[in-house]
Amino acid sequence: MTEKKDSYTDRIWDFFCSLKLTLFIMLLLALLSIIGTVLQQNAPAEEYIREYGQSYYELFVNLQFIDMYHSWWFIGLLGLFSVNLICCSIKNFPRVWKFVKEPMLVATPGTLKNSANRLEMNSKEEKEQLAERLSSFLGKEFAKTIRSESDGKIFLFAQKGIYSRFGAYMTHLSILIVMAGAVIGNIWGYKAYVNIAEGTSTNRVWAHSGQLPIDLDFTVYCEDFDISYYPGGNRPKDYNSNLVILENGKEILRKRIEVNDPLTYKGLTFYQSSYGSTGKPVFKVKVTVNKTGEAFNFNARQGEHIRLPNGHAFAVTSFTLNDRKFGPAMQLHVNTPDGKHGRPFIVWKNYPEIDVKRGGLFSFALIDHDDPQYTGLQVAKDPGVEVVWLGCILMVFGSLTAFFFSHRRLWVCLEDDGGRTKVQIVANAHRNQPGFSLAFDDLSEKLEATIENKSIVKEG
Amino acid sequence: MDSGQFSGQIFNLVTIIYFVAMVLFFLYLAARNNTLGLIATLASFGGFIAHTAALGLRWYESYQVLGEDGRVPLTNLYESVVFFSWSIVLVYLLLDWKYKQRSVGAFVMPFALFSMVGAQMWLNADIDPLVPALQSNWLTYHVITCFLGYAGFAVACGVSIMYLMKIGKEEKHQGEKPMGGLLGLFPSTRILDDINYQAIMIGFPLMTLGIVTGAAWANYAWGTYWSWDPKETWSLIVWFIYAAFIHARFTRGWVGRRAAWLSILGFAATIFCYLGVNLVLSGLHSYGSA
Ligand code: HEM
Numbered sequence: 001m002t003e004k005k006d007s008y009t010d011r012i013w014d015f016f017c018s019l020k021l022t023l024f025i026m027l028l029l030a031l032l033s034i035i036g037t038v039l040q041q042n043a044p045a046e047e048y049i050r051e052y053g054q055s056y057y058e059l060f061v062n063l064q065f066i067d068m069y070h071s072w073w074f075i076g077l078l079g080l081f082s083v084n085l086i087c088c089s090i091k092n093f094p095r096v097w098k099f100v101k102e103p104m105l106v107a108t109p110g111t112l113k114n115s116a117n118r119l120e121m122n123s124k125e126e127k128e129q130l131a132e133r134l135s136s137f138l139g140k141e142f143a144k145t146i147r148s149e150s151d152g153k154i155f156l157f158a159q160k161g162i163y164s165r166f167g168a169y170m171t172h173l174s175i176l177i178v179m180a181g182a183v184i185g186n187i188w189g190y191k192a193y194v195n196i197a198e199g200t201s202t203n204r205v206w207a208h209s210g211q212l213p214i215d216l217d218f219t220v221y222c223e224d225f226d227i228s229y230y231p232g233g234n235r236p237k238d239y240n241s242n243l244v245i246l247e248n249g250k251e252i253l254r255k256r257i258e259v260n261d262p263l264t265y266k267g268l269t270f271y272q273s274s275y276g277s278t279g280k281p282v283f284k285v286k287v288t289v290n291k292t293g294e295a296f297n298f299n300a301r302q303g304e305h306i307r308l309p310n311g312h313a314f315a316v317t318s319f320t321l322n323d324r325k326f327g328p329a330m331q332l333h334v335n336t337p338d339g340k341h342g343r344p345f346i347v348w349k350n351y352p353e354i355d356v357k358r359g360g361l362f363s364f365a366l367i368d369h370d371d372p373q374y375t376g377l378q379v380a381k382d383p384g385v386e387v388v389w390l391g392c393i394l395m396v397f398g399s400l401t402a403f404f405f406s407h408r409r410l411w412v413c414l415e416d417d418g419g420r421t422k423v424q425i426v427a428n429a430h431r432n433q434p435g436f437s438l439a440f441d442d443l444s445e446k447l448e449a450t451i452e453n454k455s456i457v458k459e460g
Numbered sequence: 461m462d463s464g465q466f467s468g469q470i471f472n473l474v475t476i477i478y479f480v481a482m483v484l485f486f487l488y489l490a491a492r493n494n495t496l497g498l499i500a501t502l503a504s505f506g507g508f509i510a511h512t513a514a515l516g517l518r519w520y521e522s523y524q525v526l527g528e529d530g531r532v533p534l535t536n537l538y539e540s541v542v543f544f545s546w547s548i549v550l551v552y553l554l555l556d557w558k559y560k561q562r563s564v565g566a567f568v569m570p571f572a573l574f575s576m577v578g579a580q581m582w583l584n585a586d587i588d589p590l591v592p593a594l595q596s597n598w599l600t601y602h603v604i605t606c607f608l609g610y611a612g613f614a615v616a617c618g619v620s621i622m623y624l625m626k627i628g629k630e631e632k633h634q635g636e637k638p639m640g641g642l643l644g645l646f647p648s649t650r651i652l653d654d655i656n657y658q659a660i661m662i663g664f665p666l667m668t669l670g671i672v673t674g675a676a677w678a679n680y681a682w683g684t685y686w687s688w689d690p691k692e693t694w695s696l697i698v699w700f701i702y703a704a705f706i707h708a709r710f711t712r713g714w715v716g717r718r719a720a721w722l723s724i725l726g727f728a729a730t731i732f733c734y735l736g737v738n739l740v741l742s743g744l745h746s747y748g749s750a
Binding site: 019020027029033034037038230237239258260261262271273382389399400434 | 664686
């Protein structure tokens with residue numbers, strides 16, 4: 001009974017460790033990912049219904065194709081991918097660790113005989129002396145040697161680049177780290193946006209998911225918004241906002257942000273993403289009391305009632321940049337002290353003298369007008385992003401290590417052979433064998449010279 | 461804006477040189493004359509030097525056209541295709557230097573040539589100023605790494621086609637005497653298979669770096685390093701295909717025919733990721749449509 005159970009769990013374990021599963025998942029993920037690039041994601045329901053019809057729309061909803069990268073099956077496949085990766089690493093890591101902990105100091109007879117890279121020579125010299133010289137030569141030209149003896153033979157062992165055995169594990173670990181970073185960001189972070197009119201501030205932002213605003217424990221003040229255009233056109237060159245962070249009314253931080261250069265405070269990052277008109281122009285209006293000639297200046301927002309001397313008030317109700325070719329003009333009315341609206345009239349910015357002729361208690365002039373902009377900010381809180389970068393850096397180093405470096409080992413065996421010393425040298429690399437063979441040819445030339453105890457003369 | 465840049469004329473010249481080099485490679489295969497092969501490689505090298513100079517010149521010209529808003533010539537579809545061609549020739553020359561296999565040029569230079577012809581004929585070569593989203597150094601790192609990676613995949617695809625052409629004949633061809641004709645000049649299938657693998661080993665880490673730098677840029681510009689837009693998703697698809705290629709090879713010994721087909725599939729996906737997404741699908745990376 002127990003035996004059967006064992007083999008069952010073994011089978012499951014083997015399944016999760018298998019590279020066939022890895023290949024299958026990789027190709028399946030590639031294939032399934034295509035769906036979301038062909039079918040628009042997260043569009044309003046009407047769009048799918050218009051394009052594909054009601055029944056297909058329902059099918060898409062059931063299969064979670066509308067938001068497929070967050071569907072249970074896609075996330076599940078990514079999960080299986082990580083389980084596969086973890087199991088495989090657990091299974092194989094001890095073998096790699098053994099290479100580090102217990103290097104094979106003595107070459108087996110099989111290795112000595114069958115290596116692709118080998119050198120065999122005879123020497124009249126004592127093997128002790130020869131070992132000494134080879135050891136110091138290899139220390140200089142290849143790597144430090146470890147000496148051991150068995151059966152009256154002397155063995156030297158040297159290795160280089162053992163860390164490259166870890167390249168694959170480093171890469172695999174990095175993938176898990178990136179995924180972990182993404183999960184952290186999804187759970188504890190959010191994406192939001194906020195529009196702030198110039199000269200105003202906010203302490204809440206609007207999450208992309210959900211209706212309720214998110215309260216911040218600080219205030220963001222938009223001091224100024226600027227946009228510049230490339231000469232001779234309306235292609236925006238740059239737009240930027242002066243943001244100030246305030247806490248309890250005190251300025252904490254200020255930065256001019258622009259596209260590609262955001263501001264971060266308390267884990268929240270504000271990205272310049274759009275801009276627009278607030279649609280609430282402000283008018284600088286000069287009011288003259290006709291009787292006395294006394295003049296006042298006001299900054300009037302559109303629709304706002306502003307008090308005048310002796311109980312009257314006025315309000316600007318509309319504005320146009322060009323009224324019947326006369327240029328900018330505003331429409332306004334004056335309220336009597338008992339709150340009755342007077343008849344609306346028009347004031348042209350470029351022709352102030354017209355309003356003087358209108359008669360009445362006051363005459364108005366439009367000195368200036370301003371159309372404040374709002375700055376559109378993306379707001380992101382992503383506590384996982386550093387983890388993702390860490391994973392990315394590890395991934396780049398890991399894959400370079402895995403591909404471009406190899407573990408190279410070299411063994412020397414010295415034995416007495418009828419009054420002479422038989423020298424056998426073999427070497428191998430766990431990757432890029434052709435390249436290593438060339439390097440070994442080079443090295444063996446020098447090794448021969450060292451064994452014969454003369455300096456090499458390179459011929460042609 | 462004025463598109464009659466001097467660099468454009470050099471790019472035309474480069475296109476002609478690549479055409480000549482390709483014809484020479486074909487002649488070399490047909491006539492089995494080593495001198496022709498050498499001239500073809502030298503022509504490719506000469507074209508590459510001119511190509512490099514013209515890229516530098518276009519960079520300089522952007523400052524003449526745009527004043528202080530000049531920028532690296534890697535920011536629109538035209539410039540990226542020209543750079544893609546440059547990267548293909550670079551990777552080819554590096555592998556030629558290492559493997560000394562002339563005939564590979566006949567299957568790689570066409571990719572470089574088609575890119576140049578496409579860019580010169582159909583794409584808008586104006587030096588236009590950059591919209592704010594593209595004003596980032598990350599863009600430069602992103603484009604360079606992606607296209608060097610793509611170039612590795614292009615070379616791998618070229619040798620895979622050679623491999624498939626040769627292996628079919630080789631299996632039918634009996635006997636000791638070496639294969640004659642065009643295929644006789646191809647490198648041995650073992651070497652073709654190895655170059656396929658080597659080129660992907662160059663391409664894959666670069667593409668990984670390309671995806672990472674792209675994510676970094678997106679994070680600075682929009683606050684999300686990954687948003688599953690079609691371009692990002694297709695680059696991940698390409699990444700998965702080549703990761704599968706590498707693992708199949710490392711541990712399951714997928715070599716030869718299957719590796720060659722996988723490499724061709726991977727390059728088809730790469731081309732779709734690069735051009736297909738811009739032309740067929742829509743997304744954030746819309747600079748291609750400009
Ligand atoms: C940049 C990406 C990757 C690189 C460079 C890479 C590299 C490698 C290398 C070099 C090996 C061979 C290990 C050895 O023989 O010692 C390997 C094995 C393996 N890789 Fe990856 N890998 C990558 C991504 C992945 C991913 C995403 C998975 C997902 C599951 C994965 C799963 C595996 C598995 C299961 C093995 C078999 C381990 C073994 O049998 O020793 N790898 N990988």
